Amino acid sequence: MSQPSAIELSLDRLTIRFGGLTAVDGLSFQVRQGEIASLIGPNGAGKTSAFNAITGYIAPAAGSVSWRGRRLDGLKPHQIAALGVVRTFQKTSVFAGLSVLDNVLIGLHLRSKQQPLAILLGSGRVAAEEAALAAEALGILHFIGLAARAGQLASSLPYGDLRLLEVAIALAAKPKLLLLDEPVCGLNPVETAGFMQLIDRIRGLGMTILLVEHDMKMVMGVSDRIVCLNEGRVIAEGAPADIQKHPEVVRAYLGRPRT
């Protein structure tokens, strides 16, 4: 889409190395406010590494990441989350031993204000806030569609619901930029379609979304703009329709045509 909205997230010549392997090599791209951008590419292209560098889980070897004019590289994951950049994980990642509601309550961490001393002294404000947080967590579960499972153990949820719970936890942290790492991986087509609707509703909340995904139907369906990586570099960038026809993308995914 060609809305002239401001650039929010900007990667500048980001390079990530694991020992001798360069996973991401001088990666630069931008994400604008309110858009849904997708990062695609074959396995090993460096998509998840880029995610990890943006959210502080690995330190880039060179280059920078900035968010609304602030450098993110060098900050710790929890500090980046506090700025409003919140991610989900490629491998299903929830607090398995806790109830669904408690999972979301943990996600609400940044929105509660209790200090240790007030907690130990049993201040009435803490109790009042706890009640408000529980209500807010239920609201998020309603939004996601898991309210009926609030009391269940997360480990007892079916796979599709687990993936929704991950998003609920991330939403609880009130992101301004939400990074989703292969959220529909392993879901069936019906669940994927439901997830695409959910992404539309999340965008309605005014969030910017950066998506890593292999499911092309989903990527083409929800993205405003797609950045295609191969071997750690951007090989194409543009609207879904352009990307589908881009010769470099076709080559990366399908190989060079025989002549």
Add this chain to the structure above:
Amino acid sequence: MKRVLTLAVLALALSLPLWLSSLYVLHILIMTGIFIIAAMSLNLLLGYTGQLSLGHVAFFGIGAYTSSLVSLGFEVHLLPDWPLGLAPKPVWFGMLTGVLLAAGCGWVIGRISFKVRGAYFVIVSVSFAEVVRLIALNWLELTQGPMALNNIPVLRLGVPDGFEFAFLRKPANYYLVLTVAIVAYLLIRRLVNSRAGRAMVALRENEALAASVGIDVTRYLVLATFVSAGIAGAAGALYAHYVRIVDPEVFSFIYTVTMVIMVVTGGKGTLLGPIVGGLLFGLLPEILRACGIPPEIQWVSYGVLMILVVSFLPAGIVPALAAWWQLRGDAAGAPALAASSRPPPP
């Protein structure tokens, strides 16, 4: 139901010295109570943050030694002609110092181990306990080493030049321990049912995910070690002024093991677990002895019971009871699992 049970247990605990004539049994209860307090503090680390502090007895011992030394007074020579001394202070002040110093050491351990988890946290905590034990054993001028600190005064509370109460007799000490145990229980309960407690549990369950929603995991691990060490220090201080003799044996590894057994069998990560586990394994040897069972069989049965508990109730006694209670409630006509409320797919 739950409230009735709580009141019944409280009434039993409060009235016990009134109808229990055996001072020996009361002594066993006091010692068990002191270890239950220490086990509750260990549970905050082991059960909630998921970090095994195998040197937990260090905080217990620091509380005991500090409280004794402050109330006995001491003089040491850090430099040849530069004595550093402290005149004897009231026991309540000593106990407070013990709690604070133990908590301070917990804070330091939490800070040092900001990046170590699992096995590495175990090693840091074990090493710390060993270092503290060696100091207690070898700094003769301060601690008397293996000769032990003797004649430790008992706690006296009262108004200046007026009424004064000494915690000399066993019933008084029983109520003192019970009070501290209840306060420790309430503090831990408040902590775990709050934002801080959820952050600790999040560290146990999934540290990477916890950080992704903005939880400063290290900060809450430090808070947990601080509070946990403080409570263990309080247990140590109670021990010192009840037993009235403290030697480096209080740092024995076996005491940490006792606490771990109490927490794990009772149910780690539950508020009641250390209490149930502590009562069971604290009183069991005495009960067996009272039944006239020979000593070798006593310890064999202790071990067998422990193996049975951990192999058949791996989550601990309290979670198993809670699950059984819930199952009973469901069978009695509770509604089946509600259907999913997910919006129908297009």
